[in-house]
Amino acid sequence: MPKPAKHVFVCMQSRPPGHPRGSCGANGCQEVFEELMFQWQSRDLITHGVQVTGAGCLGPCTAGPNVLVYPEGIMYGGVKKEDVSEIVNGHLIGGEPVERLLMDPEIWG
Known part of the structure; x- marks a missing residue:
C-alpha cells in the first residue's frame, strides 16, 4: 500500500452513560465511521491517497464525534453521518x- 497523502482518524471512544467527559460513542461516531468507510471503499479513495482509521479518544469528548485529518492537523467536531460526503x-x-x-x-487551534 502506498503512503497515504491524507490519513483520517475517527474517534471511536465509548464511555458509560453519564460519564463526565462524555464520548463520541454516545454521539454517533459508529455511524460516521461506517459511512466514511463505505465511501472510502465505494469511491476507491485509496487511489486519492486517503487512509481511514478508527481511533481512541482524540481529546475534546463533548464536541464529538470528532474526525481528524493529517497531515494538515484539521479537526472536525460534531460530525454527523450526513456530513461525511461534504468532508x-x-x-x-x-x-x-x-x-x-x-x-x-x-x-x-
Missing part, C-alpha cells in the same frame, strides 16, 4: 477544509 468531496478530494465543521479554535 470527502470538499476536503479529502477537493483539498478545501469544511469550514462549518471545523473544531472551535479555543479547543483545537
Whole structure:
C-alpha cells in the first residue's frame, strides 16, 4: 500500500452513560465511521491517497464525534453521518477544509 497523502482518524471512544467527559460513542461516531468507510471503499479513495482509521479518544469528548485529518492537523467536531460526503468531496478530494465543521479554535487551534 502506498503512503497515504491524507490519513483520517475517527474517534471511536465509548464511555458509560453519564460519564463526565462524555464520548463520541454516545454521539454517533459508529455511524460516521461506517459511512466514511463505505465511501472510502465505494469511491476507491485509496487511489486519492486517503487512509481511514478508527481511533481512541482524540481529546475534546463533548464536541464529538470528532474526525481528524493529517497531515494538515484539521479537526472536525460534531460530525454527523450526513456530513461525511461534504468532508470527502470538499476536503479529502477537493483539498478545501469544511469550514462549518471545523473544531472551535479555543479547543483545537
